[in-house]
Amino acid sequence: MSLIEVKDLAKVYKIPKRQAGMLGALKSIFKKEYTTKTAVRSVSFTISAGEMVGYIGPNGAGKSTTIKMLTGILVPTSGKVLVNGLIPYKERQKNARQIGVVFGQRTQLWWDLPTQDSFELLKQVYQIPTKRYKQNMDTYNEILGLHEFLHIPVRQLSLGQRMRADIAASLLHDPIILFLDEPTIGLDVVAKSKIRKFIREINIERKVTVILTTHDMADIEKLCKRMILIDNGKLMYDGELAKIKEMYGDKRIMVVDLEGDAPLELEQVTVLKEENSRKWLKFDARKLTPAELISKLSQHYEIKDLTIKDQDIEVIIRHLYERKEKR
Numbered sequence: 001m002s003l004i005e006v007k008d009l010a011k012v013y014k015i016p017k018r019q020a021g022m023l024g025a026l027k028s029i030f031k032k033e034y035t036t037k038t039a040v041r042s043v044s045f046t047i048s049a050g051e052m053v054g055y056i057g058p059n060g061a062g063k064s065t066t067i068k069m070l071t072g073i074l075v076p077t078s079g080k081v082l083v084n085g086l087i088p089y090k091e092r093q094k095n096a097r098q099i100g101v102v103f104g105q106r107t108q109l110w111w112d113l114p115t116q117d118s119f120e121l122l123k124q125v126y127q128i129p130t131k132r133y134k135q136n137m138d139t140y141n142e143i144l145g146l147h148e149f150l151h152i153p154v155r156q157l158s159l160g161q162r163m164r165a166d167i168a169a170s171l172l173h174d175p176i177i178l179f180l181d182e183p184t185i186g187l188d189v190v191a192k193s194k195i196r197k198f199i200r201e202i203n204i205e206r207k208v209t210v211i212l213t214t215h216d217m218a219d220i221e222k223l224c225k226r227m228i229l230i231d232n233g234k235l236m237y238d239g240e241l242a243k244i245k246e247m248y249g250d251k252r253i254m255v256v257d258l259e260g261d262a263p264l265e266l267e268q269v270t271v272l273k274e275e276n277s278r279k280w281l282k283f284d285a286r287k288l289t290p291a292e293l294i295s296k297l298s299q300h301y302e303i304k305d306l307t308i309k310d311q312d313i314e315v316i317i318r319h320l321y322e323r324k325e326k327r
């Protein structure tokens, strides 16, 4: 049975029209006019217990709106949402006990209180037994290094510290599902990598089901087997990340330092860039293996140095976004 079930889900925002000037403002009091914005249209998917899914799409695609409907913050305009058997907006408090939520853009913690106090408050709110609270604080402290800033008010924390605090806070009450809306936004590479490690551990060791939105393709690549892609409120792709890579071929980039004057013309190879003796070569590993390419190159050149990397998932996703724009 699926843990999360979303069927034909839609959200249309109603936005009051503001008329210009005093007279306009007066008119609006008596006769409200609205425009509408369809943020999510007919989205369906199911997620099983234990999965870690990347929910991705360009700015304004409807990701946060979906998360807000799953967490019960927003009421859907139509369609069905079930989270572990609960309808989130109808049973918001009950749902809150089984889920954790982090909105990377905005803290859920008390801005003016020392970080420690926010945790204590959450302990009260969720009635977490003292023993369990201590165990969890110890574990999260160990991985996320909370102790260095527990005494500091949330508003004085650095972005990285605040994100660590928010993530720990979302997990204090042992939720079975964790929604992360851009949990690595604005963080440096070291902080990102720490947070990814923590998310992976939570998913594997505590079996927490994770739904993650991000604009960082490395997050998806490092964390999620499955990706749900939406754009303009519509579902564009739902499946394994590896399949998408396959669809676009097994493209690799070889960076080589070559010595020799022969002009570089190789079948099945595109030269992306050249800088003195260094060349960036793109090839499809299904048609030409790296070993074959090296052997061809070494017939004409001396190879001084060489590295091979996969085509970035970022490039593939960009193709997917662009393909839709042309439709």
Ligand SMILES: Nc1ncnc2c1ncn2[C@@H]1O[C@H](COP(=O)(O)OP(=O)(O)OP(=O)(O)O)[C@@H](O)[C@H]1O
Pocket (backbone or CB within 6 Å): 013, 014, 015, 037, 038, 039, 057, 058, 059, 060, 061, 062, 063, 064, 065, 066
């Ligand atoms: N409260 C609101 N009232 C009116 N329109 C809204 C509201 N919240 C979001 N929207 C609109 O709905 C669409 C989807 O917004 P949403 O925040 O879900 O996108 P997103 O995929 O999370 O984007 P981002 O990657 O920028 O966070 C956007 O066009 C946005 O302007």
Ligand SMILES: [Mg+2]
Pocket (backbone or CB within 6 Å): 063, 064, 065, 181
């Ligand atoms: Mg968003």
